[in-house]
Amino acid sequence: MNIVIVESPAKAKTINKYLGSGYKVLASYGHVRDLPPKDGSVLPEEDFKMSWAVDSKSQKRLSDIASAVKDADRLILATDPDREGEAISWHVLEVLKKKKLLKDKKVERVVFNAITKNAILEAMQNPREIDEPLVDAYLARRALDYLVGFTLSPVLWRKLPGARSAGRVQSVALRLVCQRENEIEDFVSEEYWSILANLTTPAQDAVQARLTKFDGKKLQKLDIKNEQQATAIRTMLENASFKVSSVESKPQKRNPFAPFTTSTLQQEASRKCGFAAARTMQVAQGLYEGVTIGGETTGLITYMRTDGVQIAQEAIHSARSVIGKQFGDRYVPEKPRFYSSKAKNAQEAHEAIRPTDLSRHPRDVAKYLDPDAARLYELIWKRTIASQMESAVLERTTVDIDATSGGQTAQLRATGSVVRFDGFLTLYQEGRDDEEDEDSRRLPAMNKDDVLARTGIEANQHFTEPPPRYTEATLVKKMEELGIGRPSTYAATLQTLRDRGYVVQDKKRLVPQDKGRLVTAFLEGFFERYVEYDFTAALEDQLDKISAGDLDWKKVLRDFWNPFHEICDEVIKRSNTEVLDALNEILSAHVFPDKGDGTDPRKCPKCETGRLSLKVSRYGAFVGCSNYNKDKKDGKIPNEDPPHCDYTRQVSATGDGADEAAGDGPKVLGVDPETGLEVSLRTGRFGPYVQLGEEAKPKRSSLPRGWSPSDIDLEKALQLLSLPRDVGPHPEDGKMITAGLGRFGPFVHHDSTYANLDGPEEVFSVGINRAVTLLAEKRAKGGGRRGAAKPLKELGEHPDGGAINVYSGRYGPYVKWEKINATLPKDSKPEEVTLEQAVELVNAKAQAKGKTKKAAPKKAAAKKTGGKATDGAAKGVLKDFGAHPDGGEMSLRDSGRLGIRLKWDKKFIPLGKDVDPDKLTFEDAVSIVNAQKATG
Missing domain, CATH: 2.70.20.10 (Topoisomerase I, domain 3)
Structure with missing residues (x-):
C-alpha cells in the first residue's frame, strides 16, 4: 500500500480517484505543528532551537497518518508546491521519524501545479526528496516572525497600552497606509x-x-x-x-498583460469583482481544488500562490488554438509570447495562475460554480487567453x-x-485604480x-487633489513593487491590520486609525530600521537566497537578532515620559494641528495654563492636560497645590462634530426643560458622548455605533440621557421591561434576560408586544444569566448556612450550595433527594476540591502566604488587575490544587513556571492574555 499525504480532504478525495486502489490518500488539514505562542518557542541562545507543538486536532490526524504508515510500503508527500507545502511535508516527516515508523520504507516528495489526472500521474512518475533549502527558508521566516512578534509586542504593550501587536511585514504595511495619510493631511491644494x-x-x-x-x-x-x-x-x-x-x-x-500572479489576481479581482484579497484567495482555493464535472472532480485552475508569469508550453499551444477558433487567425501572433516579472524579489519557479484546460470556456463551467467562483474563473480565463493574443494597433x-x-x-x-x-x-482590458481617462x-x-x-x-x-488612500489592490501593488512580504502573505497581512483595529475600510479605501498611527509613530521613533522599506525588502532578498541554497539561514537569523534584541532591551528601559515626548513630536501635526491664529496648539482649552500631551492608560492613548493631578482629584492633597484639570479628548484633533476635540471645549446643545441643566456634546478618550450638567457625577450617555456627532441635537441628546426607558410591565409576572444601550448594543431587559434590538433607534420606539416576543425567543434559545435558573427542588438550609437546592444542568441534575455543585448519582431522582443526602454530596465535593465544609465568604479577599492563598479561600482573589484593553476583567486567583491562575473574563489561564505571582504587573497580565488569545 502507498500512503499519500496532501493538505485538504477535498484534494485527498479527488487524488484517490485518480491513483486507484493501490493508494490511500490522507489529509493533514494544513500544518500539523506550529510554534507555541509563548516565550521560549525559539531560543536564540541555543542556536535558534525551535520547539514545535501539536494541537489536539492535528494530533488525531497525525495518529491516523502514523497508523496508515505502519503497514505501508511507501510514503508519498504530495503537499502544495510552495514553501508552506514543503514545510508541511517536512513536519509530517519529522513526526513520523520520531515515532520510528519509517524503517525500510521509501519516502518520496512529489509536486503538481494542478489537480488534474495527467498532472498528478506525471508527478508520481517524477518524485524527488524534500527540498531542504526551501524548508530552511520556511524555518527562517517562521523564526523571524515569532521573534519580532514575541519580542516587540510586549514592548508595545508596556510603552503603548492599547496596542495589540507588531509584525515584521504587518508593521511595514501599516506604515505605508499611515504615511499616505500623512501626505494627505500635509497636502496643500493649489x-x-x-x-x-x-x-x-x-x-x-x-x-x-x-x-x-x-x-x-x-x-x-x-x-x-x-x-x-x-x-x-x-x-x-x-x-x-x-x-x-x-x-x-x-x-x-x-501589448497584452502577463497572466496572473497571486498579487495581480488580488488587484484585478478587487477592481473588477470587488473582492477583498482574502476572498479572492478563498475562491481561488476552491477553483484549484476543483468541482465535479461529468462525474469527476477536476481542478479548474493551477496553483494560486505564485509570482511566476510564465505558463507551460502545452498551455501556450492550447491558448493559441482557442484564439484561432474563437477569434480568427489574425488574432494569433506569429510567435508565442513569453513573459518575465518586473516585481522585486520575484521567484518564477512556478507557473502563473491559469485554467487547467483553456478549452473549458467560462460559460461551460458557470453552471457548476457559485457566482463568485464563476466570475473569478472567467477573469483568469480571459487574462490567460488575452496574454497570448495579438497586440492591439492604435x-x-x-x-x-x-x-x-x-x-x-x-x-x-x-x-x-x-x-x-x-x-x-477585443477580449480583455485591465481595470484601473484611478479615474484617468485614456x-x-x-x-x-x-x-x-x-x-x-x-x-x-x-x-x-x-x-490639485491629494494622493488617494490605498485600496487593498493598490496596497498589494505597492508592497510587491517594494519587495515587502510574499504573495501568499498579503491577504493575511491586510486582514491582521483590520482585526487589530489599526485600519478600517471605507468605500474600499484603507483609513488608518489613531491606534495604528500611534503604533507606526512609536516604531518609527524607536525601531526605525525595522520599518524601513529597503531593510524589509533586503531581508526578503536574503530569505529568497536561503530558499535557493545560497545563504545559511541561521546566519541570517543571527545578523537580525543581535541588534534587534539590543534595541528592544534599550527601549524597554526608557521612561514612559520619554516615549510620550517622542510621540508628541512625531505626531504633532496630527495630534496638535496648527489653529491658524498664531496660538499654541498645545495650550489646554479648559484651564489655559497646562499643556496638552499624549497620555496612556490601560484603554489606550488619549490627549490630556499637564495639570491633571489624580491625587487632588481623589481629595488627597490640599487645594493650594497646583490646579487640577481633567480635560481629555481623543487623539485625533479633528472629527465630525467633535468640537471639544478641536480644542473648543464642550458643545452646548441646549437646556433640559425638566432639570434646567445644560446638555452638552463632548468627546472623551472613549469617543463622543452627551452630558447633563456639570455636577461631580453628571449623567452621561455614549453615542451608539453609527451615530455621528454632527447629527446630534438637543432632542436626540435628551433621548439618550433618558435611557434606560421603561417599556411596560411583563404580562406574566408584572415585572418592568426596560430598553437601553449597552456594551453589546441596544437591548430590552426583563428579570435576568437581555434580548438584542435591531438598531439604536428601536430603543426609543420598541413596544410591549415586540419586547415580550424578543425576550421569549431569547429564553427559548437558552438566553438569560445562569443565576436566573430555577431550582427543581428547594431542600432548605445547609448546616453551615446557605440554601441548598437541586438544579437541572447540561450534564444532568445536581445539587448546589454556595459555589459547590455536586452531580447526583445516576440512579437518583431529583424529586426524591433529601436534605441529608444533598449535604453529604456537597461536603464530599468540597473536601475533594480542598475546601473546608464552610465555604469562604463570597467577597472575602484571600490572604497571601508567599504569593498563594490559604486553604480556607482556595478560590480567593489574590490581585485584581482591572479590565483588559479589549474588554474582560483580569485577576490573579489561587485555584487550589490547580495552582495560581490568571482569570480573564470567564477563562482561567495557568501561569508558567517562570512567572512570579507576587511580581505580576498589569502589563504582564495583558501579555499572558494576548498570548492565550493568539492560540484561540
Whole structure:
C-alpha cells in the first residue's frame, strides 16, 4: 500500500480517484505543528532551537497518518508546491521519524501545479526528496516572525497600552497606509485653470483643443494660477483666428498583460469583482481544488500562490488554438509570447495562475460554480487567453493649432486615438485604480493650414487633489513593487491590520486609525530600521537566497537578532515620559494641528495654563492636560497645590462634530426643560458622548455605533440621557421591561434576560408586544444569566448556612450550595433527594476540591502566604488587575490544587513556571492574555 499525504480532504478525495486502489490518500488539514505562542518557542541562545507543538486536532490526524504508515510500503508527500507545502511535508516527516515508523520504507516528495489526472500521474512518475533549502527558508521566516512578534509586542504593550501587536511585514504595511495619510493631511491644494477652445472644421465637424503655449511660453498644468490670468487669455482667444499648423498621426502598439500572479489576481479581482484579497484567495482555493464535472472532480485552475508569469508550453499551444477558433487567425501572433516579472524579489519557479484546460470556456463551467467562483474563473480565463493574443494597433493623432490676435499668439493641441486593430482588447482590458481617462476620442479629418471656426472658449477652475488612500489592490501593488512580504502573505497581512483595529475600510479605501498611527509613530521613533522599506525588502532578498541554497539561514537569523534584541532591551528601559515626548513630536501635526491664529496648539482649552500631551492608560492613548493631578482629584492633597484639570479628548484633533476635540471645549446643545441643566456634546478618550450638567457625577450617555456627532441635537441628546426607558410591565409576572444601550448594543431587559434590538433607534420606539416576543425567543434559545435558573427542588438550609437546592444542568441534575455543585448519582431522582443526602454530596465535593465544609465568604479577599492563598479561600482573589484593553476583567486567583491562575473574563489561564505571582504587573497580565488569545 502507498500512503499519500496532501493538505485538504477535498484534494485527498479527488487524488484517490485518480491513483486507484493501490493508494490511500490522507489529509493533514494544513500544518500539523506550529510554534507555541509563548516565550521560549525559539531560543536564540541555543542556536535558534525551535520547539514545535501539536494541537489536539492535528494530533488525531497525525495518529491516523502514523497508523496508515505502519503497514505501508511507501510514503508519498504530495503537499502544495510552495514553501508552506514543503514545510508541511517536512513536519509530517519529522513526526513520523520520531515515532520510528519509517524503517525500510521509501519516502518520496512529489509536486503538481494542478489537480488534474495527467498532472498528478506525471508527478508520481517524477518524485524527488524534500527540498531542504526551501524548508530552511520556511524555518527562517517562521523564526523571524515569532521573534519580532514575541519580542516587540510586549514592548508595545508596556510603552503603548492599547496596542495589540507588531509584525515584521504587518508593521511595514501599516506604515505605508499611515504615511499616505500623512501626505494627505500635509497636502496643500493649489488653484489652477485650464483653457479649452471649442472649434469646428471646414466640414463643420466639432473639435476641442487645449491651450499648450501662450505668447511663446510653453504652459505646464499649474502655470495658469488664477482667474485674472485665465480671463486675460480667454479674452485674447475670443478675438483670435485659428489655423491648423500641423497634423501628425503615429501608429502605436499595445501589448497584452502577463497572466496572473497571486498579487495581480488580488488587484484585478478587487477592481473588477470587488473582492477583498482574502476572498479572492478563498475562491481561488476552491477553483484549484476543483468541482465535479461529468462525474469527476477536476481542478479548474493551477496553483494560486505564485509570482511566476510564465505558463507551460502545452498551455501556450492550447491558448493559441482557442484564439484561432474563437477569434480568427489574425488574432494569433506569429510567435508565442513569453513573459518575465518586473516585481522585486520575484521567484518564477512556478507557473502563473491559469485554467487547467483553456478549452473549458467560462460559460461551460458557470453552471457548476457559485457566482463568485464563476466570475473569478472567467477573469483568469480571459487574462490567460488575452496574454497570448495579438497586440492591439492604435493610431494616435496630434493636431497643433495656432491662434493669433493682434500681436499675441497661442498654440492649442487636440489629440485622439483610433483603434485600427483591437487585438487582445477585443477580449480583455485591465481595470484601473484611478479615474484617468485614456484619450480615446476620434478626431475629425483636418489638414495643415485649415482655418477653424470658434464656437466658444472655456476657462475652467481646478484645484490639485491629494494622493488617494490605498485600496487593498493598490496596497498589494505597492508592497510587491517594494519587495515587502510574499504573495501568499498579503491577504493575511491586510486582514491582521483590520482585526487589530489599526485600519478600517471605507468605500474600499484603507483609513488608518489613531491606534495604528500611534503604533507606526512609536516604531518609527524607536525601531526605525525595522520599518524601513529597503531593510524589509533586503531581508526578503536574503530569505529568497536561503530558499535557493545560497545563504545559511541561521546566519541570517543571527545578523537580525543581535541588534534587534539590543534595541528592544534599550527601549524597554526608557521612561514612559520619554516615549510620550517622542510621540508628541512625531505626531504633532496630527495630534496638535496648527489653529491658524498664531496660538499654541498645545495650550489646554479648559484651564489655559497646562499643556496638552499624549497620555496612556490601560484603554489606550488619549490627549490630556499637564495639570491633571489624580491625587487632588481623589481629595488627597490640599487645594493650594497646583490646579487640577481633567480635560481629555481623543487623539485625533479633528472629527465630525467633535468640537471639544478641536480644542473648543464642550458643545452646548441646549437646556433640559425638566432639570434646567445644560446638555452638552463632548468627546472623551472613549469617543463622543452627551452630558447633563456639570455636577461631580453628571449623567452621561455614549453615542451608539453609527451615530455621528454632527447629527446630534438637543432632542436626540435628551433621548439618550433618558435611557434606560421603561417599556411596560411583563404580562406574566408584572415585572418592568426596560430598553437601553449597552456594551453589546441596544437591548430590552426583563428579570435576568437581555434580548438584542435591531438598531439604536428601536430603543426609543420598541413596544410591549415586540419586547415580550424578543425576550421569549431569547429564553427559548437558552438566553438569560445562569443565576436566573430555577431550582427543581428547594431542600432548605445547609448546616453551615446557605440554601441548598437541586438544579437541572447540561450534564444532568445536581445539587448546589454556595459555589459547590455536586452531580447526583445516576440512579437518583431529583424529586426524591433529601436534605441529608444533598449535604453529604456537597461536603464530599468540597473536601475533594480542598475546601473546608464552610465555604469562604463570597467577597472575602484571600490572604497571601508567599504569593498563594490559604486553604480556607482556595478560590480567593489574590490581585485584581482591572479590565483588559479589549474588554474582560483580569485577576490573579489561587485555584487550589490547580495552582495560581490568571482569570480573564470567564477563562482561567495557568501561569508558567517562570512567572512570579507576587511580581505580576498589569502589563504582564495583558501579555499572558494576548498570548492565550493568539492560540484561540
